[in-house]
Amino acid sequence: MQTMMPMMTQAQMRVELRELSANDGPDILAMLREIGPGENGFDNEGFDVDEIGFRDYLHKKINESRGIDLVSDRVPQTMYWLMVEGYPAGLGKVRYYLNDRLRAIGGHIGYCIRPSARGHGYGNIILSELLLKAKEKGIPKALLTCREANTRSRRVIEYNGGRLDRIGNEECLYWIGLREPDGIYEIHIDDYDEVYGFWRGISGLGTGDADSRQNMEQFLLRNRGMSFCCTEGGRIVGTVLCSHDKRRGYIYHAAVAKECRGRGIGRVLIEKSLLRLKEEGINKCHLFCFKDNKPGNTFWRSSGWTRRKDIYIYSKLL
DSSP states (O other): OOOOOOOOOGGGOOEEEEEOOTTOOHHHHHHHHHHTTOSTTOOOTTTTOOHHHHHHHHHHHHHHHTTOSOOTTOOOEEEEEEEETTEEEEEEEEESSOOHHHHHTTOSEEEEEOGGGTTSSHHHHHHHHHHHHHHHTTOSEEEEEEETTOHHHHHHHHHTTOEEEEEETTEEEEEEEOSOSSEEEEOOGGGHHHHHHHHHTSTTOOOOGGGSHHHHHHHHHHTTTOOEEEEETTEEEEEEEEEEOSSOEEEEEEEEOGGGTTSSHHHHHHHHHHHHHHHTTOOOEEEOOOTTOHHHHHHHHHTTOOOOOSOOOOOOOO
16 A cells, blocks of 8 residues: 655755665655656656566666666766655755757756655746755756746746756747856866866966866766865866875866966965875876966966976877
């Protein structure tokens, strides 16, 4: 016999956004079946699985959250259950970054409330909680999409701070900012367009094929937690990329907007990356600076870095 949704006010409810687990049981499966294949663009793959298939479904979703065995055109995502007094009332998805498909439809976050639990304000609750999870994952701003005619979903998104960017093919695209306008943040692949535009405007900083979106995505994934940006007024005014090969660290694209130099932004960014290298057991770091980049060379000398005169740098295009 199916447990019914408890009736109480929101102030009385015990609400939890619980991450999908291999130990999830029949109550979750019952919710997936009630939701069905999905609606309004939300896809529910678990609606028609049996008890044995449900175990496979859970393991597949766990692997998906770890980026393992991803289907083509999919990105890593974590699934959550909205639990109200222990009762599964809805489900949500947080995708770690966008690809071309998700920029058009899907976005970073998808959610659905089971039909029997609708009309109680759970849509606002689950979206608010999913936005917190997205913020924890370092996503700078979340894209949400919904059908133009879906006025209920549009109200929920707007209630949670969504700003309509555009409407195309009867699909609404909303953005919700997740960062404070001023601060130091780990660079996220969804920062790419702004970061690349920032680099292109910095004299003495060279960009090339290694800075393509695809290459940057791989770089950031391989070197998690090491590259940072500084924002002021919601725009990026400083960056540093950092990596290591388990022996030595490397700094790339350390730059500060011309009008923001002399305030210590560059040093703060560099120190954050160097601290992460030390935490990884790396005790020496190298960087590259063009000879004719006078501001850059002055900065590195004044920051305690030693210019090597005993080695040559060789390069080869592959």
